Amino acid sequence: MLLMTVEGLGPITFxxxxxxxxxxxxxxxxxxxxxxxxxxxxxxxxxxxxxxTPARRPLQIVDGLGAVARDRGAIVDWLESLGLRWLTLDDPDYPARLRLLEVPPPVLFLRGAPDALLATSSIAVVGTRRPTDGGRRTAARIADALARLGSTIVSGLAVGIDGVAHGAAVEAGGRTVAVLGSGHERLFPHAHRRLSERIVATGGALVSELPPAALPTRGTFPRRNRVISGLADATIVVEAAARSGALITAAWALEQGRECFAVPGSIDAPTSVGCLAYLREYPGQVRIVAGIAELIEDLGLTGRAPSRDRPANEHPSSLAPRPAPAAVLATLGRAEAAVAAALLDGSATVDDLARASDLSVATVLGTLTVLELRGLVTGGGGRYRLDGALVAAGPEQRATVASSRQPVLP
Amino acid sequence: MLASVLSATLHGIDGRVIRVEVDVAPGLPGFSIVGLADASLQEARERVRGAIRNSGLVFPPRRITVNLAPADLRKTGASLDAAIAVGILLGSEQARANGAWALIGELSLGGELRRVPGILSMVLALARRGVARVVVPAESAAEAGLVDRIEIHPAADLAGALGAIRSGRAARPRVNPARVDLVGPSAGSSSREGPTSAAGPLVDAPDLEEVRGQAVARRALEIALAGGHALLLVGPPGSGKTLLARTIPGLLPPLDPADALTTTAIRSAAGEGPILELDTRRPFRAPHHTISYAGMVGGGPVLAPGEVTRAHQGVLFLDELPEFGRDVLEALRQPIEEGRVAIVRVGRSLILPARFQLIAAMNPCPCGGALGIEAACRCRTGVPERYAGRVSGPLRDRIDLWVEMPRVPPGSLVGETTGEASAPVALRIAALRQFQMERRGSLNGGLSGSRLRLACQLGARERSRVVNLAEGLDLSARGVERLLRAARTIADLDAAERVGLAHLDEAGRFRALGVRSPLQIAV
Structure with missing residues (x-):
């Protein structure tokens, strides 16, 4: 384990x-x-x-090895002070799926629950950092459905699809594992710090094969992707542009002999180019996601009761199954429900919302604040979208809103 | 022989009365100026010499000493030229004065009397000192005429000035109001009507109804102008930020005469001109982002007022906020908090008024692509955050209202106008401002501490909502105050006595962006 805290030392050399x-x-x-x-x-x-490898690298590595040899105790103290556990290849808790790789990470630094890595079903949900509204909802619905079936959702904590997948799994009361492309001390992206805390708090884990102080660089992310696919039985790519990093994860999944699924999209959508290209290039290997139920069937998870793999008393607060979006929608006040309903089709500006809900701009603004405080809406760039317990909600929930609510008064 | 004439110089935006004493004594011919006169004043010697000679008079071949009192005040500029020349002529008995006089103006070598910056402030200072009569350059007659209780004698040249002080009455003495015959003796009386109001159609600003869509930004602008809150507009190029800001002059109520005198004096001191009338329009200053520190806060060799002072009682609009120099932006903190700016230079310091309202605009990222219809930002990871980070936390904390302006879909650009025109909005803003001044003695943007709490009259439910908002939006103590201030104005727009839950929620929306990690683009 100690060897892997040396900067620049990769698994091959190890x-x-x-x-x-x-x-x-x-x-x-x-x-x-x-x-x-x-x-x-x-x-x-x-x-x-x-x-x-730069010529100076070997000398650096050997110097690093020397330093580690002298300060073994200090390094262990440092890791423990960060709240990290480490799983070496010979640790019984080291995930079996990962051990099957050609070059498994010699050590995994881990924050959170180690047994999150050992779930009987573990599915990776990955995709672009710049998703469309539709891609976001698809990712949320997939992660939500699989998490409710007890699968652990594995992803890369990136903005976009990754973040949505983690968030939906947490909201569904499921477990999720984030594989970092940096060391634990340099959590990236910064915007997901809060999400990472929630992942740990709900019985999930953050793992990295890099020493805690490692900075995220160009090379660390592709390397991280092999761990994502390696920790999962199957990898699902939701949206990927032509040269998306998610495709690297898919390629790893194929190479590791894991299942790989891609969500198809319009042939005109730039965010579907990568998915469609893989579906075309690897017929029979990359499979198509034809729907949530179909995906569950294809993954062989049909018939599984919505259950959990972990002892019931471990994380009592997060264990209660979370209410489904429809149930949450039914608890909203009139204005809130109107605004939420207007967001079921995807993200919208305040102008759009005022038009769609027949409320004044002032009311929409205030209502958005209420929804945001409840964690049901998030905004950025002047557009708002459903989040939290409503992240997986779509147009099919409109009926719920209509039936449970009086028409909004002008 | 000793002669003594009054004049004035400009110190920041204030006039200072200067007594010019001239001693014309026997001895070797010489000409010296004492009394903390700076380089520009030393050059006055040459101008005065030439002006006297070329006016058909004699520059006395005597030992001439000019003393400028008070001696401890550093004097600069050319406004004393006329007084020095007249002092020399009186001292050498080539002219006589009927009573006590003050003179202001720069001389050309040919003897013409030229306009100088700050005439208004200088004449004001003389009038306050009880001086009865002042000679000013003919060009500045209208500006000087804005001052009450002092006789204005315009003169085109040195000869004219001598004529005025000899006879005791000018060819056309001008006493306030001097708004007739603005250009000079040759123009004759024009048919100009009384003072023009700024709120009407005279203002050269686009109308609010030209702004398409952007209901949130329009709402925020109305709140900001009604309550005197700092506002930041964030949006991609073409979303209408600049157009929206340019409608501001048409939305602001006019100044009352006392305040107008201050802003007019500032404009005069800044060298704008010629100033022909009392300007009741509120200033709208939009300096370019390449502006220097001295240009923003004031300074330079003559301690000229900067943009923050020139925007006093009006709006300072900073387009492309992150592009401004860091020190320039940091310099805004003091004026935003205190309504004035202190300029300290070696041996001199100056406090200038700078009670402006800050309205700023910025792109969400350097490429400007974020906030598009679909996320289309082409900046590399982390670049937008760094860009937004150029606006420092303390400055962000001073901005009450944050608004994201997404790009307007093409459909609404060509559709029928949806928004309100400027006129009714301007009326609401004016009424609301007057209400606040009468009720609380200040705009809501200027309330703080116990006065703010008193104004809000929060009930128990509202109080706990404030706590929720503060936690949920991660507001600092200052952030909570900003929230309450904005909520107070929103409640006023609603004609509500107390600040209610809905007002707090809406105010929270305008704060939310300001506290989110720099500017979230896509999470």
Whole structure:
């Protein structure tokens, strides 16, 4: 484990070191002596040059190894002070799915509940960082439905589809695992700090194969994606543009022999280009998401009672099954229900909402504040959309609003 | 022989009365000016010498000493030229004065009397000192004539000035009101009517009904102008931010005469002109974002008023807010809080009025693509946040109302006009402002502490809603005050005695954006 806190040391080199010296402590022992350092340098250096590693890197790594060898205790204290657990490959809690990978992460740094990684059903929901309203709702509905069936939802904590999937799973009272593209200390993106707290509070976990201080860089995200697909039985891509990172996750899923699904979209929508391209290129391997019920059937989750895999007393606050969107809508006041109903078709501006709900702009503004305080609406860029318990709500809920509410008075 | 004449200089935007003493004594010919005169005043020697000679008079070949009193006040500018020249002529007995006089104006080498900035303030200072008669450049006759209780004698040149002080009456003494015959002796009397009002159609501003869609921003603008709140508009290029801001002059009520005198004096001191009448329009200043620190707060060698002062009692509109220099924006904090700005330079300091209302606009990100119909921002991750971060937290905290203006869909751009015109909105704003002044002695934007709480009259339910909002929107103590202020104005628009839940909720919407991590684009 300690070895992996060394900056710049990746799994390939790690396994090379391990193969040569049989155990991590032997490597560290070697790093203490001058002669051993030379030996390590040759070993580490042999992987440099081949994969565009800068020439100075091997020296850095060996120096880092030396430092770790001297301060083992301090590093353990540091990790514990951050509230992190670490799962090494030989840990019984190390997720079995991940162990099957060709190059499994030697260690996972984890915050939250380790058993979230061990769920009998674990599904990755990923997609673009710039989704459409429709993509958002699709992701929310998929995550909501699967979480209610007891599946753990795995994703990458990015803005866009990832965030929606995590949020919907949390709202559904399910468990969700976020795989970070950075170290725990450098949580990225900043906007999802609150979401990450909720994930942990509801029995989920944040995991990273990178040492806590690692910064997010271009290279860390594709690497992270292999862990996302590796932690899941199946990966579902909701929306992906032509060169989306979500496609990398899908490619990993195929390579790892996991199931892969893509949500099809209009052939004219830029956010569906990636999904459609994969459906075309890998017929029979990438499967189509034809609907929520169909997806559940294709995943082999049919017949599963909405149940939970975890002991009932672990997170009492989050265990109560969350009310479905329809039930939440029925609890709203008149103006709130009108505004929420106007948002069922997707995001809207205040001007749109005032027109659709027949309320004054002033009333719509105040009502949005009330809904936002209840966590049911979120806004950005002058547009508002449903969130929280209503994140998975769609036009099909309109009937609920209409039947349970009097018409709004002018 | 010793002669003594009064004059005045400009100190910031205030006039200071200066006594010009001239001693023309036997001895080696020489000409010196003492009394903390700066470089521009030392040059007066050459102008005065030339003006006297070219007016057909004799520059006395004597030892001439000019003393400017009070001696501890640093004097600058060319406004003393006329007084120095007349002092020399009196001292050398080439002219006689009938009674005590003051003179203001710059001389050309040919002897013409030229306009200087700040005539209005200087004449005001002389009038307050009890000076009865002042000679001013002919061009500035109208401006000087705005001042009561002082006789104005316009003169086109040095000879004219001498004529006035000898006879004791000018060819056309001008006493307030001096709004007739504005251009000068040659123009004759024109048929100009009385003072023009600023609220009417005379204002050169687009009408509010030209702004399509953007109901939220229009609502926020009305609240901001009615209550004197700082407002920030966030929207992509073409969403109508600048157009909306440009309607402001047509929405603001005119100034009353006393306040108008202050803003007119500021305009005069800033060198705007010629000033022909008391300007009752509220200033609307929109400096470009490349403005320097000194340009914004005031300063420069002569301590000229900056944009914050020139926007006094009006609106300071900052388009492209994050593009302004950081120090320029930070400099706004003091005037926003205190309504005045202190300029401190070596050996001098000055406090200028700067009670302006801040209206700002910005793009959501450098590419301007965010807030489009669909998220179309092409900025790299983190760039929009950094862009918004250029507006520092303390400044954000001073902005009561935040509004996002999404791009208007093309359909509404060509559709029939949906919004209200300027005139009824302006009437509401004027009435509401008057109501606040009568009721609370200040606009809601200026309330704080116990006065604010008293004005809001929150009930128990409202109080607990404030707590909810503060927690939910993560408001600081100052943020809560801003929320209450905005809610008070919203309640006033509603003609409500007490601030209610709906008012608080609506005010919370205008605060929400301001506290969210910089500007959330897509989460």
């Amino acid at each position: 396994y090379r070191l391990l193969a040569a010296h049989r155990s991590a402590s032997a490597v560290l022992e070697l790093a203490r002596s001058e002669a051993g350092r030379g030996q390590l340098l040759r070993l580490v250096g042999s992987s440099a040059g081949t994969d565009r």
